[in-house]
Amino acid sequence: MKNDTKVTTLGRDPDSNFGIVNPPVYHASTILFPTLDALEDVQKTKFKNQMRYGRYGTPTTFALQDAIAELEGGYASFAVGSGAAAIVATLMAFTKKGDHVLCVDTVYAPTRRYLDVVLRRYGVDTTFFDPAIGAGIASLIQPNTTLCMVESPGSLTFEMIDAPAIAAACRAKGVATAFDNTWATPLYFRPFEHGFDVSIMAGTKYIGGHSDIMMGLVTVRDETVYKQVRPTVDDLGSSTGPDDQYLAMRGLRTLGVRMPRHYETGLRLANWLKAQPEVDRVLHPALPGDPGHAIWKRDYTGASGLFSYVLKPLPRAALAAMVDGMAHFGMGFSWGGFESLMVPSDVKSLRTAVPWTEPGKIVRVHAGLEDPTDLIADLEAGFSRLRKHAGSKG
Ligand SMILES: Cc1ncc(COP(=O)(O)O)c(C=O)c1O
Known part of the structure; x- marks a missing residue:
């Protein structure tokens, strides 16, 4: 089977x-x-x-x-x-x-x-x-x-x-x-x-x-x-x-129909995020150029909808302006459901063998099963709020 x-x-x-x-x-x-x-x-x-x-x-x-x-x-x-x-x-x-x-x-x-x-x-x-x-x-x-x-x-x-x-x-x-x-x-x-x-x-x-x-x-x-x-x-x-x-x-x-959709939407969001000047790096092994891409390609037959991006250093108020106003990306722990999520995270205290040194905030994204064009529109509006507050001191 x-x-x-x-x-x-x-x-x-x-x-x-x-x-x-x-x-x-x-x-x-x-x-x-x-x-x-x-x-x-x-x-x-x-x-x-x-x-x-x-x-x-x-x-x-x-x-x-x-x-x-x-x-x-x-x-x-x-x-x-x-x-x-x-x-x-x-x-x-x-x-x-x-x-x-x-x-x-x-x-x-x-x-x-x-x-x-x-x-x-x-x-x-x-x-x-x-x-x-x-x-x-x-x-x-x-x-x-x-x-x-x-x-x-x-x-x-x-x-x-x-x-x-x-x-x-x-x-x-x-x-x-x-x-x-x-x-x-x-x-x-x-x-x-x-x-x-x-x-x-x-x-x-x-x-x-x-x-x-x-x-x-x-x-x-x-x-x-x-x-x-x-x-x-x-x-x-x-x-x-x-x-x-x-x-x-x-x-x-329904795992067999949900996973390909999480995979595809995740990649679409990751590629959109990669193109934003405020984003330092997207952390997604299915993206060509990611340090883990060769291993992912060798051993995996797909990817889920979970990945992160690293923002360039920004005031907290800019991040808050973005995440507080999202229409489709909820902010909460866990992932793997039908709904999209976006959670700012810190990893510095969670790494001891290889210290995490990137200065910007990591934001973890879960790509849900919504229409990806609605998700991208939500991201566009969110990044425009972020830009508006990027110069603030908060
Ligand atoms: C990779 C991974 N393993 C295990 C768990 C723990 O699962 P649960 O929340 O059901 O205890 C999580 C939860 O976030 C996870 O991300």
Whole structure:
């Protein structure tokens, strides 16, 4: 099956459900066992898609998890309460006191914080590395390194990593590898085919696609990795509700038509922004000339709608005049929904391996599904407000 057929087909079983197209939504905590034998049996065994207790999943959960696992080309998937919970589950599954983690410097801020603050408190040390490191990562691997955590392109600044080179160097030294694939989704990048052990997605973003759920998805490459990750997922107790699972499934059905539109509109906006004299640089790996473009072209089959631009230094009042008056670009956290967003951000405090030195403000854009001509008109009006205030002292 091709991806578009997969996203519309996986996880459905009308034959076992009165012919109904979508999987049913089971609300459950208690699962009843008819006999003592059955109760004891479930206490002794732990297999995939076993009905045991609501927190461990119902047929609604299993339908979603199986669909994601197959779309990713992995062995199994776990749906947890948020993208952050998916990252935490992965970081905890591969570490214990005294271990060492390698993490790309451009990772999502709460991932960095969890490593730097929480895991450090439990005796796990992290080295953050330059996203351009490639095979050079081998020199950072210590005897106690157990996990390498990456995200590509990087959060807010969109640097690409040489994923296969990093995965191969880690595999050669027995270091597990995890990839936050929220940006590309398995439609545009396939972590397992590039040598990774775990693929993570914030289902909150493109899988849900409508800015109305929180969801995390951890997918594992094979049964060995499953056995390593499953106990931690179970122990964390971060389950998802059936209505959100249903909405994630519903989002999945249109992923194949939404992603190309996010991709195309994103590039149109990026090219428009690139031509503005107030814009220093556009950070988008699908743009020819971007430092990550060659890797993106080699490893990815598309791009999502998320990218940033760096403004030349301007008074705060000029930025406020632009963003406060946008008609279509909302200002808020998260992304991956049908609506466009624009958020000024700071990354200086979030980079330690390679300091961020550009003086201007970074503005992250999410290209939504609106008509791109309306979005460009909104940008034109916004930049004209910005220009009017560019000389102010505010
Ligand atoms: C790359 C990336 N990974 C993970 C997450 C976390 O997802 P959630 O907000 O569902 O916890 C985010 C959220 O912004 C993200 O941008």
